[in-house]
Amino acid sequence: MLTAVLALSVLGIAFGLLLGFAAIRFKIQGDPLVDQIDALLPQTQCGQCTYPGCRPYATAIAKGEADINQCPPGGETTIQALADLLDRDPKPLNPEHGVIKPKMVAVIDEPVCIGCTLCIQACPVDAILGAPKQMHTVIAEECTGCELCIPPCPVDCIDMVTVKQDVSTWKWPYPVFAITEKPA
Amino acid sequence: MEMAVSCFRNHGETCIMEQLWRFHGGVHPEQHKALSTRHPVQTARLPKRLTLPLNQHIGELAEPIVKPGDKVLKGQMIARASGYVSAPVHAPTSGTVLDVAQKPIPHPSGLSALSIVIESDGEDRWVASQAVADYTSLDPSALRNIVREAGIVGLGGAGFPTYIKLNPSSHKSVKTLILNGVECEPYITCDDMLMRERADEIVSGMRIILHALQAEECVIAIEDNKPEAYEAMVAATRNEQGVTVKHVPTIYPEGSEKQLVQVLTGQEVPSNGLAIHVGVVCQNVGTAAAVHRAIHHGEPLISRFITVTGSGVKEPRNMEVLFGTSMSELIEQCGGDIDHLDRLIMGGPMMGFALHDTHLPVIKTTNCIIAATRADLPQPRPVMPCIRCGACADACPVSLLPQQLYWYAKHKELDKVQEYNLFDCIECGCCSYVCPSNIPLVQYYRFAKGEIWIKEREREKSDIARQRFEFRNQRLETEKAERETRRSKKKAALKTGNESDTHDATQTEIKAAMERVQSKQEIAKTGNEKNAENTAE
Numbered sequence: 001m002l003t004a005v006l007a008l009s010v011l012g013i014a015f016g017l018l019l020g021f022a023a024i025r026f027k028i029q030g031d032p033l034v035d036q037i038d039a040l041l042p043q044t045q046c047g048q049c050t051y052p053g054c055r056p057y058a059t060a061i062a063k064g065e066a067d068i069n070q071c072p073p074g075g076e077t078t079i080q081a082l083a084d085l086l087d088r089d090p091k092p093l094n095p096e097h098g099v100i101k102p103k104m105v106a107v108i109d110e111p112v113c114i115g116c117t118l119c120i121q122a123c124p125v126d127a128i129l130g131a132p133k134q135m136h137t138v139i140a141e142e143c144t145g146c147e148l149c150i151p152p153c154p155v156d157c158i159d160m161v162t163v164k165q166d167v168s169t170w171k172w173p174y175p176v177f178a179i180t181e182k183p184a
Numbered sequence: 185m186e187m188a189v190s191c192f193r194n195h196g197e198t199c200i201m202e203q204l205w206r207f208h209g210g211v212h213p214e215q216h217k218a219l220s221t222r223h224p225v226q227t228a229r230l231p232k233r234l235t236l237p238l239n240q241h242i243g244e245l246a247e248p249i250v251k252p253g254d255k256v257l258k259g260q261m262i263a264r265a266s267g268y269v270s271a272p273v274h275a276p277t278s279g280t281v282l283d284v285a286q287k288p289i290p291h292p293s294g295l296s297a298l299s300i301v302i303e304s305d306g307e308d309r310w311v312a313s314q315a316v317a318d319y320t321s322l323d324p325s326a327l328r329n330i331v332r333e334a335g336i337v338g339l340g341g342a343g344f345p346t347y348i349k350l351n352p353s354s355h356k357s358v359k360t361l362i363l364n365g366v367e368c369e370p371y372i373t374c375d376d377m378l379m380r381e382r383a384d385e386i387v388s389g390m391r392i393i394l395h396a397l398q399a400e401e402c403v404i405a406i407e408d409n410k411p412e413a414y415e416a417m418v419a420a421t422r423n424e425q426g427v428t429v430k431h432v433p434t435i436y437p438e439g440s441e442k443q444l445v446q447v448l449t450g451q452e453v454p455s456n457g458l459a460i461h462v463g464v465v466c467q468n469v470g471t472a473a474a475v476h477r478a479i480h481h482g483e484p485l486i487s488r489f490i491t492v493t494g495s496g497v498k499e500p501r502n503m504e505v506l507f508g509t510s511m512s513e514l515i516e517q518c519g520g521d522i523d524h525l526d527r528l529i530m531g532g533p534m535m536g537f538a539l540h541d542t543h544l545p546v547i548k549t550t551n552c553i554i555a556a557t558r559a560d561l562p563q564p565r566p567v568m569p570c571i572r573c574g575a576c577a578d579a580c581p582v583s584l585l586p587q588q589l590y591w592y593a594k595h596k597e598l599d600k601v602q603e604y605n606l607f608d609c610i611e612c613g614c615c616s617y618v619c620p621s622n623i624p625l626v627q628y629y630r631f632a633k634g635e636i637w638i639k640e641r642e643r644e645k646s647d648i649a650r651q652r653f654e655f656r657n658q659r660l661e662t663e664k665a666e667r668e669t670r671r672s673k674k675k676a677a678l679k680t681g682n683e684s685d686t687h688d689a690t691q692t693e694i695k696a697a698m699e700r701v702q703s704k705q706e707i708a709k710t711g712n713e714k715n716a717e718n719t720a721e
């Protein structure tokens with residue numbers, strides 16, 4: 001009896017020390033889960049999820065503070081991907097945070113722009129180019145369509161425009177036809 | 185097989201592929217080729233108006249260098265290549281530029297692309313051009329440049345800029361050039377007719393390409409259903425060294441580059457690899473003829489042979505057509521009625537696609553247009569559930585598992601389809617062709633490929649957005665920190681430093697400024713006085 005207790009205690013202590021050492025020796029810097037979640041988010045940095053950017057939202061999800069259905073730009077694909085990653089059930093997008101819209105970019109009506117730089121300060125990805133009292137313009141390639149530049153504009157010269165499909169972005173549609181059980 | 189491969193390697197120059205191999209699967213669809221080979225090739229009428237899309241090739245859109253109202257001459261460059269994978273566009277005839285705008289193009293999407301519209305003046309006047317007197321004196325890079333400036337792209341159907349294929353990376357030496365005259369798709373006969381009628385041009389182009397690649401030997405592969413073309417090519421290459429014309433057995437999709445390399449050399453092109461990885465470069469016979477015209481005549485690529493066929497036209501035939509010519513005009517010239525067509529198809533029945541309009545322009549990659557009635561292409565039969573018969577796997581020339589790809593693509597499991605090597609699929613359509621349940625398998629693969637590409641592009645974009653966001657945050661923080669330190673320094677200076685010192689410093693500064701102003705005023709005064717004296721005198 002005593003031998004058994006002793007043996008198990010010794011084993012327990014030995015493995016405990018081993019695990020304790022491993023935890024310090026192989027400690028991972030940062031939270032890999034946050035990185036994984038962040039990689040799935042669309043990086044629009046729009047703040048519709050109520051967090052100031054995609055990474056804070058990812059951190060909140062990892063901590064269990066936020067739900068996975070708060071990202072309208074990501075839409076269903078992102079919710080599905082997050083559900084797969086976190087092994088949860090996918091849910092529909094929470095309408096409180098916005099609606100799913102087609103991909104858009106901001107366009108500045110250049111003759112109207114007064115060069116106030118407010119939109120430049122609002123843009124989270126530095127996609128607006130300009131200087132004080134000079135006309136501003138949006139670098140369409142870099143614009144994530146977050147709409148954060150719209151409210152600060154004092155002359156209301158920024159419009160969101162749907163990105164048009166062209167030959168280079170076109171893709172084959174999902175084949176749709178009725179499956180018949182018997183040849184007609 | 186192994187032994188034969190080594191024989192090929194050892195004997196090199198003398199024994200050029202004595203043996204033929206075969207690839208997995210393949211199908212034998214009905215040929216329908218005799219339809220369009222009865223008449224010699226006819227030059228199409230000069231059209232009144234030509235529409236030239238700027239994306240007739242794979243790669244970046246060409247950049248227009250003319251504007252509406254400009255007069256252009258035949259062969260004049262009207263749009264230049266923008267980027268490495270791109271090709272310029274030339275005016276196919278002389279005339280006036282009417283418009284540079286979005287116009288419908290022949291594409292499965294039915295979308296438009298930036299195009300240049302030219303109204304011909306009927307004179308067909310050539311721009312001054314320079315032929316190369318002796319191409320052997322030019323080095324390969326100069327030759328490549330001429331080919332690039334001539335806007336030559338692969339004329340087999342894909343439209344990949346030819347000059348890139350003539351530039352094997354320095355560490356890869358090219359042993360064999362394969363001229364592809366296989367033309368395995370039903371209905372299409374433009375390469376067949378080109379070999380019959382312009383064999384000399386093809387051979388001349390071949391010599392130039394061999395020189396540009398510094399390759400040792402050339403094989404011209406022709407399916408054995410084209411005996412006339414074979415004879416013509418044999419006759420044209422009689423005095424050539426290191427050139428063989430090879431009859432290959434008729435089987436679809438033998439004209440596909442990787443399959444042809446396998447048939448001729450017994451070597452499989454690796455997954456994600458190119459023919460160059462096994463020391464081979466493949467060019468279409470039409471491309472070789474275009475290279476000949478560019479070097480020996482200084483003519484850019486402005487026309488090609490096109491098969492106009494199908495039971496929707498009375499006289500199916502091949503025509504030499506200027507790019508930009510409307511397809512409806514060609515159908516009319518072949519005795520067809522565009523109002524009574526069931527479908528108009530660009531390319532062959534296996535890999536081609538239905539067009540949304542009959543007035544679309546002919547482009548560099550248009551090898552065939554099929555004016556189809558119900559007789560040519562019966563209505564698609566009803567789709568039934570997959571019965572797991574495996575016929576598709578037997579037919580697949582790439583040895584993929586089309587059933588598995590189908591299941592995963594159908595359920596949008598994009599990771600899984602990639603595990604089953606979706607991207608090795610050449611979309612030849614053999615699997616759909618043999619499917620007893622009539623499932624349009626290729627459509628699923630195309631859909632899955634498109635989805636994956638879009639995802640990839642979105643991922644790249646979001647990565648860039650993340651970087652920019654993080655960089656911005658970092659910049660804002662450093663700016664804030666800098667401001668903070670400056671402020672605290674000033675504060676510290678005000679608090680601890682001698683206040684009278686700073687006061688004195690300002691005083692001296694003001695004094696210095698006052699002195700400067702005074703001296704300036706004095707100078708001005710004396711100057712004025714002098715001036716006054718001068719005027720008085």
